[in-house]
Amino acid sequence: RFSLSCARKGQGYQRFRVECHAQNTGAVDGDLVVLAFHAADGIGKVDHPVPLRALRNFTRVSLQAGEASNSVGFDFTSDDLALINAEGKATLYPGTHHISLRAGGSVQEMSTTFAIQVPETVVV
Numbered sequence: 001r002f003s004l005s006c007a008r009k010g011q012g013y014q015r016f017r018v019e020c021h022a023q024n025t026g027a028v029d030g031d032l033v034v035l036a037f038h039a040a041d042g043i044g045k046v047d048h049p050v051p052l053r054a055l056r057n058f059t060r061v062s063l064q065a066g067e068a069s070n071s072v073g074f075d076f077t078s079d080d081l082a083l084i085n086a087e088g089k090a091t092l093y094p095g096t097h098h099i100s101l102r103a104g105g106s107v108q109e110m111s112t113t114f115a116i117q118v119p120e121t122v123v124v
Contacts, residue, residue, distance in 0.1 A: 007020075020034055040083055
């Protein structure tokens with residue numbers, strides 16, 4: 001059994017960090033995979049398909065029974081929030097984007113989601 005807690009460091013959408021702390025609350029040593037997903041579910045209508053979520057990063061943490069991890073961090077830039085438009089160009093759309101951190105492979109899903117506001121369309 002594991003626990004996972006995450007916090008966003010930094011404001012804005014151009015560059016920010018999410019730091020997580022994992023703990024093995026069980027009696028057996030084990031590994032936890034922390035997955036970082038992007039979802040552009042608040043951008044409005046666009047002229048191309050939008051994935052439900054896209055994996056942007058991940059890391060594996062090995063923890064002994066009862067051990068807490070040091071900080072596990074993910075750095076994000078506006079590139080991580082971009083989608084590929086109908087012309088094949090990476091585009092950052094205005095609206096609400098979400099970054100979700102999840103513990104992969106756990107029986108009970110542990111996740112934390114952060115909303116990121118993007119003010120204008122940018123072709124990356």
